[in-house]
Amino acid sequence: MYDLLQLTQIRPIGMRDDGDKILIFAENIATPPDRCDKCGNAPLYKHGKRRYTYADTPIHGKPVKVEIETRRYRCKACGTVVTLSSPSLDDRRVATRRLVQYIQDRCFGTTFTWLANEVGLSLNTVKGITQDYAAHLEELVELETPRLLGLDELHILGKPRAVLVNLEMRSMFDMLESRTKVLLTNYFKNLKNRDRIKWVVIDMWKPYELVIGKQLPNARIVIDRFHVVKEASKKLDELRRHLQSKLSSEDRIKLKKHLRWSLLRNEPNRTEKDVENIEYIRNHMSHMQN
Numbered sequence: 052m053y054d055l056l057q058l059t060q061i062r063p064i065g066m067r068d069d070g071d072k073i074l075i076f077a078e079n080i081a082t083p084p085d086r087c088d089k090c091g092n093a094p095l096y097k098h099g100k101r102r103y104t105y106a107d108t109p110i111h112g113k114p115v116k117v118e119i120e121t122r123r124y125r126c127k128a129c130g131t132v133v134t135l136s137s138p139s140l141d142d143r144r145v146a147t148r149r150l151v152q153y154i155q156d157r158c159f160g161t162t163f164t165w166l167a168n169e170v171g172l173s174l175n176t177v178k179g180i181t182q183d184y185a186a187h188l189e190e191l192v193e194l195e196t197p198r199l200l201g202l203d204e205l206h207i208l209g210k211p212r213a214v215l216v217n218l219e220m221r222s223m224f225d226m227l228e229s230r231t232k233v234l235l236t237n238y239f240k241n242l243k244n245r246d247r248i249k250w251v252v253i254d255m256w257k258p259y260e261l262v263i264g265k266q267l268p269n270a271r272i273v274i275d276r277f278h279v280v281k282e283a284s285k286k287l288d289e290l291r292r293h294l295q296s297k298l299s300s301e302d303r304i305k306l307k308k309h310l311r312w313s314l315l316r317n318e319p320n321r322t323e324k325d326v327e328n329i330e331y332i333r334n335h336m337s338h339m340q341n
């Protein structure tokens with residue numbers, strides 16, 4: 052039979068299409084070890100065969116299982132049982148190494164459920180492979196703690212997640228599961244080189260200020276301009292509504308339309324009508340503030 056598996060020391064002996072999956076039968080033809088690696092005794096004696104089923108990369112768009120007949124050996128001196136393996140197999144995942152690689156290559160581009168269905172593994176196995184891979188990737192990079200830190204949040208899967216940005220490099224520094232005081236305190240407590248942070252730019256979320264004040268006492272806090280303008284605009288609009296409700300009927304007719312935007316628009320963007328509105332307020336209504 053043509054070696055359709057191309058797995059080291061694994062020889063295919065048959066194949067069956069079950070409709071929803073493909074089953075390949077094979078045997079492990081590895082040379083048995085000549086002595087016990089626990090106690091050094093030789094030789095090892097045959098100790099029966101077992102069948103192990105490994106998941107493999109899909110064929111014809113279907114999940115693949117490889118059922119491998121594997122010989123076992125036993126050391127008579129210490130009782131250790133040796134099961135043959137293969138460098139192409141991941142015994143912990145009960146999958147071929149190339150399938151683990153296949154999942155690693157795809158896990159950040161699709162859902163766990165989709166991948167699990169595609170390769171015929173359980174959801175938890177696919178999750179486990181992805182988490183191990185993510186931890187491995189994290190070990191490969193070490194980001195320098197920023198001098199200028201931006202702290203904000205993104206809503207992902209219905210929850211606010213703290214996002215930390217290196218403002219000098221304009222790059223992402225980290226992302227946290229949430230933005231609670233407890234989690235942030237813990238994070239900054241354990242952050243390497245946290246003294247390096249000189250400035251932190253935040254919105255007006257009080258816990259940010261409290262945590263930074265405590266955990267990064269040398270850093271200065273800046274409120275992001277966007278949030279300052281937003282709050283100021285909100286107050287201005289509240290005042291506008293309050294005053295507008297007290298207008299005389301003449302003023303009301305004069306100022307009915309678009310007054311809100313006339314006030315909120317930045318000066319360079321104001322229309323002629325905006326300027327007229329503002330002039331009218333200045334000349335006729337400044338007494339109303341009190």
Ligand SMILES: [Zn+2]
Pocket residue numbers: 087088089090091092126127128129130131
């Ligand atoms: Zn032994």
